[in-house]
Amino acid sequence: MTENKTATEASLRTGAQAELLFNRLRKRQKHLRKWAARTGAGAYRLYDRDIPEIPLVLDFYGNDKAQAVSGALYKRPYEKDPVEEELWLRAMAAAAAEALNIDGQNVFLKLRRRQYHRKPLSSGKNFDTQYQKESNGAFEMVIKENGLSFIVNLSDYIDTGIFPDLRLLRKMIMTEAPGKAVLNLFCYTGSFSVYAAKGGARRTDSVDMSSTYLEWAARNAALNGVEISAERADVFRFLERAASSGRRWDLIIADPPAFSNSKKMAGNPLGGVFDINRDYQFLLSKCLPLLKAGGKLFFCVNARSFQARGFNLNNDDPCNNFKDESAGKNLSVRDITGQVRDEDFRDKRMPVCYLITK
Ligand SMILES: C[S@@+](CC[C@H](N)C(=O)[O-])C[C@H]1O[C@@H](n2cnc3c(N)ncnc32)[C@H](O)[C@@H]1O
Structure with a gap:
């Protein structure tokens, strides 16, 4: 009974946070999309812990064919149950996809570990450098910046190439x-x-x-x-x-x-x-x-x-x-x-x- 109650509370909290994130991203994107088109920025920062209880950093990547988001979750100051965290991340990814009107498959969220205290990801893998490869599938795209072109990889590394x-x-x-x-x-x-x-x-x-x-x-x-x-x-x-x-x-x-x-x-x-x-x-x-x-x-x-x-x-x-x-x-x-x-x-x-x- 108590367990159910806690799970329900967590899910309500997650839902409320997803809505906050959705609203924040809508507002940011409305402003930044025009600025990016004007200045030729194909990759830009959308969000960086703007809402303290949503400790994510999110970057937008777009070209004329595809739009995507790469993001990371900062290490929380407290331990969160891994299953709950996974559900939370999924909810935030869905909110981001909806707010930005992009395919949910194109939102990549990772755990940003402090460089000195590396921890395994929930998949069980342990990476010993910040720049190590994270998966086997690759989501690459070419973005433009000031008229130049750069290859970014959103699926395989914490940092994307730019x-x-x-x-x-x-x-x-x-x-x-x-x-x-x-x-x-x-x-x-x-x-x-x-x-x-x-x-x-x-x-x-x-x-x-x-x-x-x-x-x-x-x-x-x-x-x-x-x-x-x-x-x-x-x-x-x-x-x-x-x-x-x-x-x-x-x-x-x-x-x-x-x-x-x-x-x-x-x-x-x-x-x-x-x-x-x-x-x-x-x-x-x-x-x-x-x-x-x-x-x-x-x-x-x-x-x-x-x-x-x-x-x-x-x-x-x-x-x-x-x-x-x-x-x-x-x-x-x-x-x-x-x-x-x-x-x-x-x-x-x-x-x-x-x-x-x-
Ligand atoms: C923070 S990134 C540099 C970002 C880059 N200046 C940019 O703006 O795109 C760190 C890079 O430093 C390289 N690196 C780290 N230690 C190095 C060393 N002792 N000698 C050469 N490269 C090193 C890594 O391989 C990685 O590519």
Whole structure:
């Protein structure tokens, strides 16, 4: 009897939350659809915990043939019964499909696990990196952004191949690119590289340790009719080699993950583990010498922990050390997050972005 009562209460709560989500998504989509058509954004953020008791993040993906949603459930501060959670997720997915008028099959919701505390999915599988493949079926589509094309995969990974939050930074790179030598570190699926190449970069070098993502980057480049040179390497080893061979770039993009301890990093200068909070100064200090005079380093961090502690622009070490030892002049460091915050992230969390000019 009590069990039935609890189940009924849970189901009523879920129903009420589904309705709240439906209304919120209707309103957001009404506004964002027009904005996206006007500005050429094929992938955008619809929802990020707008309603606290619905802890989802949802992105919309659309082209002229298909519309889809990729989303994730944040880890709840309390344990929820897995069966109840499954039912809840299904109800939210159905509400999203209905609100956006899309096929329910095209709504992909996953569990976003904290990177340091990985948990098995309800399917029983255990994934040890944020970027590991999640299923065997593939739902791929090509989305347009600022007239460029990118392949996204909504079914197989937590991240889909493009990060909507860095859209305006990608555009900025395109504007900066003409005639420049560009280095894209942690390049993932190569979206910055494609923008740079399309913008007229003299050359574009991309580095990532994952062959899966480098293949994806090559497909993105081919789709846009550009060539990018991509190297499969641990970024920290790459930076060492580049320094000793005297290579230099006009623009460097460093958008590292919060944490990484892949086997491929074993024996690297960081002892095989990258932790943004511990190692960002090291990363910057290795990038800055590779910048030509007048060059620009774009540095982005998505980690909440980093954003909470901040990067002290006035007296943080990497730039000052670098200034003292090598550059002999001030480096300008600017927080450009506000400049690259697009409409869909107006009141939403996004990575913090810095521009360091040599
Ligand atoms: C946060 S994503 C980068 C996103 C990308 N900048 C973008 O905007 O599309 C992280 C990427 O870093 C790569 N990665 C992580 N640690 C690495 C390392 N030590 N060396 C090279 N690549 C690394 C991963 O394979 C993944 O593709």
